[in-house]
Amino acid sequence: MTRLSLLKEEVINPSETLHVTTRRRQWQQSSVVLLLAHLLHMQACEAFLRIPPRIRTLQLLSSPISSSFGSTGKAVIEDLTDDVKHSNDQKDSWIGWLLTGKPRGTSKVYMREAVELGGVARSERYSSKDWFHNTITLPSSGILKDIRSPVFCLTSWGVFLSIVHRKLLQTNPAAAARLYIPSAPHSLMMSALGLLLVFRTNSAYQRFAEGRQIWEVIVNTSRDLFRMLMLYENEIGMDKRRRMQSLLAAFPYLLRHRIRPNLVMKRLDDEQFERDPTNTILLYQDTGPKDMDYEAAAVAQTEETTGKSRRKTRPLYWVDKRSLPWRLLPPEALEKCARAQNRPLWVCDRMAKEICMVPDQPNFLNRERLLIIDHINKLSRCIGGSERIHQTVVPLNYARHTLRALTLWLFTLPFAVVKDLQGGTGPIIFLVSWLLFGVYEIGVRIEDPFQGTLRLSIMCDMVRRDVLADESIRSTAFQLETEGEKVDGADLEDDEEEEA
Secondary structure (H helix, E strand, O other): OOOHHHHHHHOOHHHHHHHHHHHHHHHHHHHHHHHHHHHHHHHHHHHHHOOHHHHHHHHHHHHHHHHHHHHEEEEEEEEHHHHHHHHHHHHOOOHHHHOOOOOOOOOOOOOOOOHHHHOOOOHHHHHHHHHHHHOOHHHHHHHHHHHHHHHHHHHHHHHHHHHHHHHHHHHHHHHHOOOOOOHHHHHHHHHHHHHHHHHHHHHHHHHHHHHHHHHHHHHHHHHHHHHHHHOOHHHHHHHHHHHHHHHHHHHHHHHHHHHHHHOOOOOHHHHHOOOOOOEEEEEOOOOOOOOHHHHHHHHHHHHHOOOOOOOOOEEEEEEEEOOOOHHHHHHHHHHHHHHOOHHHHHHHHHOOOOOOOOOOOOOEOHHHHHHHHHHHHHHHHHHHHHHHHHHHOHHHHHHHHHHHHHHHHHHHHHHHHHHHHHHHHHHHHHHHHHHHHHHHHHHHHEEEHHHHOOOHHHHHHHHHHHHHHHHHHHHHHOOOOOHHHHHHHHHHHHHHHHOO
């Protein structure tokens, strides 16, 4: 059948023609409605959504456009109004979640929430999948905040040099040519500078990994020591076992306060805080000395040469006995531990003495006693390992040499690139200085992992829960079934086999 015959047949059949015309009219009306919704969404969405929903719907229903389409058009407009509002609400919430960062005028940095709260998994948060969020939150970066002084100074220097170069090109091209230096020196220095930065960062990361391993030993040894106490509870005694549990749970908190500034303590002469003598205790600040403490070195040398002690009087502090870790300590050990110079070491000594006072019994001899003391010695060695990382810093000569070389290289870099980049010298200097100074600052941050890089509070809470909080549940593992229960269980299994 030819195309002409089909056209003739369509014209000859009037009912079919009327049906096609009706469908075309309905399609045109639907198109107009969709076009109207699109215009409302694109051009007047913001002002439109400021109107209350009820008034907004009444205005649309009373408009001449909606009356021209009848009840169908009114229903479509109502649905479109709800859809536009719902889509914009979703868009606002999604953009707010995606752009989570530091609001203007605040210093707090907001990170992504946990997976349970609708955030992103840790593995995806640091992977290339989360590149957009990591890029747009650059202004709220903590590293950029620490290095903003050298980065902005070098960027301003690059912008200033590019402006001078542009003026000289217009007035005195010969003087502008004198600003150029070859790029070969910077290419040669880049290799040495890269080695300095890589060695700096690698040595800092080794200290970070070692600090985490030390606290892993603390967590594992605490669990093993609690297991030994529960196994020999009958020989040790319930009261002694509970005292050692309390000391063991307080140990990681006391060690954290020694290698980190303790913000919980308040000075006795500070009038800003009111002290309650009933619920507080006086003590000295327990901080380990550092290798770069010149005052402590001078005092130590004076004592060695003259034999006289000229140490300054230490200020007194006070803490609330109801806070951690003080409420974990036994009442008879609280005052003595507070007066100690090294409190975590005092806890280890007290636990070792508690074990030594246990008399010999058939199931508890020197072998078991020395095994428990060996676990206490592991905790004591962790104190020395943590103090070594905290007290020993990267050699000052190496750190200064790296910083001077980096500053000199970046300061002279605009002379090598201004000829080719011209107006783009400033942004390029900003990116390069942010990248290199950022690598240097990361090494500074992680060289002492106990100052915020490692979440020591989480590990302290983990030890406390494993030793004290979950004692009632964990102790069921050390309670074996009686013979009667075993027989009943065996009979039940035999009955099930017979039924099968």
